[in-house]
Amino acid sequence: MMAMTTPLAAVSPFAQEDDGVGGAEIAVIVLLIAIGIAVFVLWVAAIVSVLRSRRLTGGGKLLWIAVVLAFPFLGSIGWFAGGRDARLIRDAGPAAPFPDAR
Secondary structure (H helix, E strand, O other), rough: OOOOOOOOHHOOOOOOOOOOOOHHHHHHHHHHHHHHHHHHHHHHHHHHHHHHOEOOOOOHHHHHHHHHHHHHHHHHHHHHHOOOHOOEOOOOOOOOOOOOOO
């Protein structure tokens, strides 16, 4: 009588079928990578925009940089939504009077 042998993988409780990665998984991975890149670009653009802003004083810039660094997505959205029009502005000095129109 001959003994039947079975492959070790078939008896092992840790055996898994190698189905590979399907199309849906690849699409989700690509989507997550694209969202991550978009958030990173938004974050960098917000930092550059804060640093280049001529309306803000040094303290205002420091405050906005801290917000953008602490909350990368929401801080960036906040900067572009309303931070650029913030009231932490430089004093432009006295306004020059209009010339007399005589």
